[in-house]
Amino acid sequence: MDENTLKLLVRLTQEGQLSPLEEQISSGGSAAAHTVGSKHFGRSGDTLLHYAARLGHLNIVEYLIKQLGVDVEVYNNDYKRPLHEAASMSHKECVSYLLQNGAKVDSLKKADWTPLMMACTRRNLEVIQDLLSHGADPKLRNKDGWNSFHIACREGDPLVIEHLLLTAPDVWRTESKTRRTPLHTAAMHGCEEVVRILLERCGYTRDGTDSCGVTPFMDAVRNGHVSVARLLLELHQASPVAADVLGAQPVHQVAVTGQEEALRFLVQELSVDVNQRATDIQLTALHYAAKEGHASMIKTLLELGADLRVRDKKGRTALHMACIGQHAETVRMLLLLGLKDSEDASGTTARQLARKPGAVQAFQCGLSES
Template identity: 80%
Template sequence: MDENALKLLVKLTQEGQLSSLEKQITLGGSATVQAVSSKHFGRSGDTLLHYAARLGHLEVVKYLVKRVGMDVEVYNHDYKRPLHEAASMSHQACVAFLLREGAKVDSLKKADWTPLMMACTRRNLSVIQELLCHGADPSLRNKDGWNSFHIACREGDPLVIQHLLLVAPDVWRTESKTCRTPLHTAAMHGCEEAVRILLERCDYTPDSADSCGVTPFMDAVRNGHISVARLLLEKHQVSPTAVDILGVQPVHQVAVTGQEEALWFLVRDLKVDVNQKATDIEVTALHYAAKEGHTSTIKTLLELGADLHVRDKKGRTALHMACIGQHAHAARTLLQLGLKDSEDTSGTTARQLAKKPDAVRVFECVSPDAS
């Protein structure tokens, strides 16, 4: 077939125009049928069956399998089968048909994702139930060590999470390759109802840490999910001052991400020391905020009682950190607030660390007594 004829078949398939598609293929005869059944299109290597399954055109899917003879296990360049496509887009009827026609329920696409994992990226319990009824294994893990329950906890649908726990009660007992639990995932994404279910039904250890020492509470606050953080405190008795492998506390992580409401929550509500230093490098929240260039966060920290003149292990102030990050506006703000330039333990001034023109100009514009 010529290229234009093939493009027309793709278009008709994507639009779900079964009668026109059938007519074009029939007119082409057996040669067209053979070409269509094995043709892969574009960079992805999709077939007509992939297109039809992805878009939920059930009658087209049936025609391509029953009449054209396409293999339900045909895969594209990412090893995605039509079942992956239908599951990922929540097309239950297509999922059911493909499974009845012999599609392997736990087939793996690139990165070892199963159709059930793909289905769990959507909040459609019926598709998930369809796959489970055909023997899908929710405990299988992808290349990152995530199983379907991890993925469901990222999306946060309470019905999906409860159903997976019903059919596989131990599915929560899993960690990714970086030792992250489904509780980490739910907390990080602010899925409050998911976190509540996990705390009620699963036996997670308070302050369970991933390979970097990060706890679910840390994930919650550094992403600004205060309600989730409160829930972890109330129901799980977690520590608001736990440290990761670098000795960094939640107050420092919140400064990095610029979550000012979380700063108020930690310092004012939980009485966390705003000047607490990360143990390994003796850096404060103010240092972190300056290095990231969070000018508003710098002001919030000072309002909460941060020491403008505190130094880290290398004798650097927040001004040094702002210049390391080449954040001119943050450096200007610190100078205007009264922080003077000075040398660290190696004799280096903040001004010497400023490389970008706008950062250098900050020091040229301030009055002599300010620098």
């Protein structure tokens, strides 16, 4: 078959047009039919069966397997089988058919993802149940150390989480290669109902940390999920002042990510010290916010009592940090707020750190207006 005919076959498959597809393939004879069935297309190396499974065209899936004898375990350049495709797109009928016709339930694609892991990226409990009923192992881990439960906790469907725990009660006892637990994942993504289930049904250690020393509470607040943070405080007695491996506490982390509501929650409701220092360099939340260029966060910090003139261990003020980050508007704002240029412990002024044209100009404008 010529290139145009092959492109037509792909299009007909993707559109789910079985009759025209059969006609085109039949016109080429039995040898052509065999060739087409095993043909890999494009950079991905997908076959017609991959296309049909991905798009949920069960009639074409049946035709390719039964009539053309396409191998149900055929894989593309990423080692994805048709079952991966159908599971990832929640096509239950295709998933069931592929499993009934010999598809291996725990086949691995690139990065060691199973069809069940792919299914858990969606909120389709029926597909997940079908895979589990055929023996899928929810405890298998991919190259990053994530199992299916980890992935489901990221998506946040309580029904899926409940079913996985029912099927494999110990599935929550897992960590990624960076020691992140499903509780970290659910907290980071603001999946409040899932966090509640994990806290009520699983035995996670209070303030358990990943390899960077980050706790689920930190994940929640630095991503702005205050309701999840409240839940962790209520049900897990999480610490609002625990520090990561660099000594940064939640108050510093929210300054980095610019989460003002979370900052107010920490300072006003939990009485966290807004001027608390982090790391051996003694940075404050104000330093972090200035380095990231969060002008609005700086204003909120000052409103909550942050000391504008505080210096870190190297003698740097927030103005130095804003210049290091080359944040022109933040530099200008700090100068207008009354922060003067000065030398740090090494004798370097903030102005000397402003290298990009915008930051230099902001410095000049700020000095003239202050």
